[in-house]
Amino acid sequence: MYYKKRKAEIFAIIAAVLMFCPLLGCSSRTETGESESSMASQEADLSEEYYIDPDAMGKVLDEIYSNVSDLLKESVETPTEEEIEEVLKLSPSNIDDYYIRYSSGSFGLADLYVIKPASDSIYEVKRELEDLRLRRIEEFEQYDVYDALTIAQNAEVLEIGNYVILIMIADPDQVLEILKPIIPTGY
Secondary structure, X not given: OHHHHHHHHHHHHHHHHHHHHHHHHHHHHHHHHHHHHHHHHHHHHHHHHHOOOHHHHHHHHHHHHHOOOHHHHHOEEOOOHHHHHHOOOOOHHHEEEEXXXXXXXXXXXXXXXXXXXXXXXXHHHHHHHHHHHHHHHHHHHHOOOOXXXXXXXXXXXXXXXXXXXXXXXXXXXXXXXXXXXXXOOOO
């Protein structure tokens, strides 16, 4: 008899707990909804901390290429995604965000690669940019025009904030000075 009474009490407690559980779920949905919306607004605020502002980059690119000869400036292109992969030999899956300008090489060298690597791809992007630099050196060993070989040989792959950068322009220090203020340093 004692066990039957005890069993009934345990059953009643379990039933009460089960009836109370759905009420807990409702409460947490409201809190989750509120926290999700506040997280979304934080992400919007943080995007400036992780990505270059496109308008600012447009102005910076104008300033950088204003110092390049007109003939060379005419040969500078913005690659399509297909050209990034096929011509520049950069893997799109390793890239989260980018600003790339490259020259045909016929009138010198004025290449700029500003790339935000995809998650866990920083070393791959650095390697790909170094390989690209070496290919440009090979190209200009055969046909050096307007000191392009020296520019490519002196270029370095840099990591600034959460971007990897390769500058192959006659005055890389000036380009870096113009570029640095707009590169986010947050992670």
